[in-house]
Amino acid sequence: MSAPRFLNVFLRGRHIGELRGKDLRLSFQYDSATVAEYGAGSILLSLSMPVRRKRYEGPEVYNYFDGLLPEGQVRAHLASQNNVSTPDAYGLLTVLGADCAGAVQVLPPEVEPEAPLAAAPMTEDQVTAAVESLPTWELPEGFLVTASLGGVQSKVLLTRLADGWAWPGRGAASTHIIKPAPTDAAIPLLLPSEHWALSLAAAAGLPAASTSMETFGSRQAIVVERFDRSDDGSRLHQEDFTQALSLPSSSKYEGGLAARSRLGQIAGLAAPFTRSADAFHCDLLRAITFNLLIGNGDAHSKNYSLSLGDNGEVRLAPLYDVAPTLLLYAQSVNAGHAVNRQIRLPYITLEHLVAEAVSWGLGEDAARNTTEAVLHDAAEAAADVPAPVDLEFLQDLIPKRASQLLAGGTAGRTL
Structure with missing residues (x-):
């Protein structure tokens, strides 16, 4: 079946524009009603594409919409399942754009957005089978993968109802991410350490995603409550730093030492749309400081996000995908972003x-x-935040690292 001539782009269930193109050549145009209501220059979908009448045809279009899709082997598997090429963001969004990060949906012309909780209930066995089968999917008949989330790790997106889990097909809004431990994990205990780090962030007063550790058959998994969903399951909009800066997902780690850091670019780009530039800068600094303290070598531009309000206000999203990778794996030394021209965690x-x-x-x-x-x-x-078994050393190491940083030095990775 050939791809449709265009895809409708919805935000919070409302049509805002059309996406056209193929492979790396994409264009996006806001519809006239959206331009009239919000006004040129306002922030609605992305900081990289303010509202305007003229069509967007540059790399910002591909980088934003491609950033809604998974990476690596997960993406390759989904592309193969749907008979499209791996780089074909347009083709993948045709089948996977019904439920994405934030409040955006990308749908073929004949498809309308579903009600937020119009999801199909699942039995416990069905949920377990879906999690255990990752990185492939063994799903019951009629359960199609129509949701997408960025990242390289295999995960299942589900909707939690009052009486159990449901499959977010047909555009229903997923509310939770279930991410099992990879069978070939390079970093042991990564998921329990992520759960502990996010619990520590919350205990220290930083906004952070809420998580739990659960077991599904033979697989232990971290269950993440989506912060881009409200209590009633409706969508809240957000974008990650790569999308805001119009960067490809493949460039999520800051490489060279540009004249202005990525963090500086985000600080400057977001400031005019914040309630208080200083408050936003302090929130960003808190997040960076915490990631340094715990030794997070995965704090790249896809693991920081901005919340975009319907009124155009930009805020820093809660912390997510936060783990003390350096403290578990000595080679995890990349800070993800340059901090005053220093990119290596052990030297910041x-x-x-x-x-x-x-x-x-x-x-x-x-x-x-x-x-x-x-x-x-x-x-x-x-x-006061109990560490999982075999990670108890973190409760002593984190205070030690804090003392070393407060004393003006660098933070060590061992007790």
């Missing part, structure tokens, strides 16, 4: 953090106070 100090934030326009005293508060609060909270 409190002074790097302060200087980076000052380069965004935050005052030095505010930057230092913000950074120190995160280190103090997380060190204190570590004693």
Whole structure:
């Protein structure tokens, strides 16, 4: 079956424009009613594509919509299942665009958005089979994969109802991500450490995704409550930093040392649309400080996101995909983003953090106070957040790393 001539783009269930093209050549145009209501220059879908009458035809279109799709082997498997080429974002969105990150849906012309909770109930055995079969999918008849989420790890997107799990087919909004431990995991205990790190962040007062560890048959998995879904299951909009900066997903790690850091670009790009630029900068600094403290070597541009309100306000999204990778695996040294021109986690100090934030326009005293508060609060909270079996050392190591950073040095990876 050939791909449709265009795909309708919906935001929060409302039509906002059309996507056209094939493979790497995509174009997007807001519809006239959307331009009239929101006004040119307003932020609706993405910071990289403000509302305007003229059609978007540059790399920002492919990078944004491709960023809604998974990466690596997961993407290749889905492409093979649906008889499209792996780079063909348009073809993949034709079948996977019904439920994406944020409040966006990309649908063929004959398909309308479904009610947020119009999901098909699943039995316990069906849920277990779906999780155990990853990275492929062994699904009951009629259960098609119509949802998409970025990232390289295999995961199942499900909707949690009052009486159990449901399959978010036909455009229903998934509410949870179930991510089992990979069978060939390079970093042992990664998922339990992620659950602990996010629990620590919340205990230290940082907005963070809510998680739990559960077992599905033979697979242990982290279950993540989606922060881009409201209590009633409706969609809340967000985009990750690669989409906001019009970067391909393959460039999620900051490579060279550009004149202006990616963090600085985000700080400057988002500031005009925030309620308070200084408050946004402090929120961003808190997140970066916490990821340094726990030794997160996976804090790249797809693991930070922005929440985009219907009123155009931009806020930093809660922390997610946060884990102390450096403390579990010595080679995980990439900070993901350059911090005052330093990209390697073991060499970043409190002074790097302060200087980076000052380069965004935050005052030095505010930057230092913000950074120190995160280190103090997380060190204190570590004693009260029980670590999983074989990870108990983290409760002592995190306070030690905080002390080392507060003293002006770098943070060690062992006790």
